[in-house]
Amino acid sequence: MKKYIITSLLLFCANLIYAQNILYVSTKGSDILNGTINRPFRTISKAISVARLTKVKHIVIRKGSYYSTNLLLDKRDSGLILSNYKRERVVIYGGSPLDSLKFDGKFIYRKIPGSKNRSWDFRMLIVNDTIRPLARYPSIGELEYSNEWNYESKPATEGFWQKKPSEEELKYLFFKENVFNDIDPLNAELSIFHQWDETYSGVNSIDSANKVVELSNIATQPLGSFAKYNKLANKYVIWNTIQGMLIPGNWYLDRRNEVLYYYPKSTETIENITVIAPRYSHVIEISEGTQNITITGIEFRAASNVLQNEKFAGHNIDAIIYAKKVKGIKLDNIIICESGGSGISVTGNDNIIKNVKIENIYGGGVYISGRNNTVINCDIKNIGIFFKSSVAINGGGKNNRFVNNSIFNVPYSGICEIGDSSLIEKNYIYNSMTFLQDGAAIYNGLYRNIIIKNNYISNNDSSFTNRFKVGIYCDENAVGCLINNNSCVNVFFPIHCHLSKKIKIFNNLFESKFPQTISLQGSSNVNVNNNIFFIKSNSFTSYSPFLRINGNTDVIEENYIIAKDDILLKDQAITRLSKKNYVYNTKYNNIKKVMKMINFKYK
Structure with a gap:
């Protein structure tokens, strides 16, 4: 009888709102209401459960902050749209503000139950909307x-x-x-x-x-x-x-006694700070077989990361949005920031990540693998601020597209892998490899028939470590790749090929105030043709030669080597170049004037 009553009530509720095309959620709502715009639900999870019952496929979230959120979506939710309401700001947190704060004369502290067995564990803390550094x-x-x-x-x-x-x-x-x-x-x-x-x-x-x-x-x-x-x-x-609690703003989690300690800054008191501690590794998890979910207009913050090794490129770091073996997922116009793990991790086919902004997070930006996936018009900056293996975009599979993304300040590679027969085009990458080595602004290993074109790579680091930075890197078993119409500015190794084959490098501009090396280590059938090498400064004469070709290749010809003033007259200024290349001195600093001077034409 009890089961019959509960079932009848559920059906009754479903019938009340079944005519609706949209369910609404608001911080001012209640889960005992029916989800209309005037009687919204309080929690997103309630709206999802009702959407499953009623087959409504659009959930609209009103402005405000939604804390301690961990949403699990599955096949029942295929076709669902999660969106904000008319450009209202919606922020969904994987953690929550901490109450019952106390002060012992030096530190602000609070009990964290479950931290000893790591059922509640975190490495990132937000105080007054700013990440505060873990004791180091x-x-x-x-x-x-x-x-x-x-x-x-x-x-x-x-x-x-x-x-x-x-x-x-x-x-x-x-x-x-x-x-x-x-x-x-x-x-x-x-x-x-x-x-x-x-x-x-x-x-x-x-x-x-x-x-x-x-x-x-x-x-x-x-x-x-x-x-x-x-x-x-x-x-x-x-x-x-x-x-490591040496500087105001530091904090540490005493797991032994299950207490969080925060070292307040001089102006901070219990009364004027808000402390948000991450609770969940994912804010949204989408399970295998789910299709055609759209998430748009929402901001995500404050997820955690389970204690684990990052692995290469930060693959193992938990992501705030995680989807496994899915199809047709669309993430559009969302923001991910101030979080303790990575931004997005998706495997599957035909998924689109578009107009996404990711910044100030502990892990990497976007991890996506499968077939026919697209990452386009995304802004990814200041990532990997804790986990130094992190990359901005990582891919794998086949026929993927990484197009028109802006990437700033990454500890390892900017774009790392993509998949066979894929395209990397019109990306702007500034200051990659700020911490680790043996990567690149654009790195491809193992994958075949990649097109890397019309990208702009720049670097402002003039320190010794810059001498180990790479623009575009074709690593082991990369075969049949085209590298054309790219610009590399102030990069010591604009191109590095290692154990790769059949690589064509043409119509690129390599402009630098530093010496440059085109490295072809253990590679074969590499064609370097119709590129411009423009050296703008003569302040590095101790680094002679300014252009070096390392390794064996079939063709290095019809390239233009141009230097400011009389740099080319220095001893050993150029090595490994045949007479089929063109060498110039110029008084110009502007590359457009130089190209006009030599009548350079793209082929």
Whole structure:
């Protein structure tokens, strides 16, 4: 009888609103109402459950902040639209403001139940709408460990290393300074830097007598590898300890006692701060087989990330919007910011990510793989502010398109992979590889028949580390790629080909105040034709030659090598160039005047 009554009530409610085409949600609503514009629901989850009952496929969310949200969408929700109302600002959080704050004379604190067993765990905290830095030791710079790895690296297709590292060689860090004496292993977490990625790990145990830390996650690379030529490759930092609470604005989570401590700035008190702690790793999860969901006009903030190793390009970092094996998903005109993980992770076919703004997040921007996917007109900046393996856009599969995106300030690669027979076009990439090495503004490994054209790559870093930065990189087993009509400005390695084949590089502009190297390491059938190399400064004569071609190639001809004033007259100014290329000096700094001077024509 009870079951019959409940079923009847559900059907009754459904009949009341079935005639509606839209369900409404408002912070002023109630879940006992019927979801009309005048009687909206209070929670998005309630609207979704009613939409499933009534087959209504549009949920409109009114202005306001919606906290502690974790929405699970599945096949029943196929065809659903989630949108804001008439340009009202809607912010959905994966966490919530913390109440019951207390002050002990130095720190503001609050109990965090479940933090000891990590059922409530986070590495990012928002105070007064701003991310505040997790306690870091040392506060500036890095610590050095003593592990050594003296084996040669090998291509990925051959297993990376001359000797396969044992689990012990990936799990035990030998430290030099006596910094772990009073550190609680339940609280401490480490960032350990490598060449093209980093290891992020908790701590299983600390042996202070032997200066050994056992990592909870095995390292992604042998500890000490690449240290001979990478100044960060034997460095690490310690996060989330009382020892790192050195600067106002710092915080740490004492998991042992389940207490959050925040070191307030001089003007901050319990009465004038709002503290938001992430609770969920995803705000929206879309399960396998779901189709044709549209999310538009909404802002997402404050998701968490489970303690785990990031892996290459930050693949393992949890995303605030996560969809697995889906089709026809459209994310349009949304904002993702101030979050503890990555922005978007989607696998499947025919998905579109459009007009999305992602900034100030701990992880990467967009991760998308499958067939016929598009990332277009997105603005991605200041990402990877905590997890340094992060990239702005990462792809895989076949026939994908990354077009007209703006990318600013990325610790590793800007665009990393895309998929076979795919297009990377009209993207603006500024300051990639600000932290790690062996990547590029645009990186492609393994995939075939990629077209990379009409992209603009720029860099303002004049430091020593800039000498390891790459514009466009075709790595192992990249075959049949076209690189044309791109501009690389102030990049030491505008092109790098490593173990790749049948690469055509033509009609590109390489403009720099630095020396340039076109690197063709172990590659074959590479054609470098009808490009402009324009050197604008003579302040680097100690770096001679200013243009170097490394490696073997079939054709390097009909390129224009142009230098300001008399740089070309320096000894060894040009190497590995045949007489079929054209060499000029010019008084011009403007590339358009230079192109007119040489009557350059695109082919």
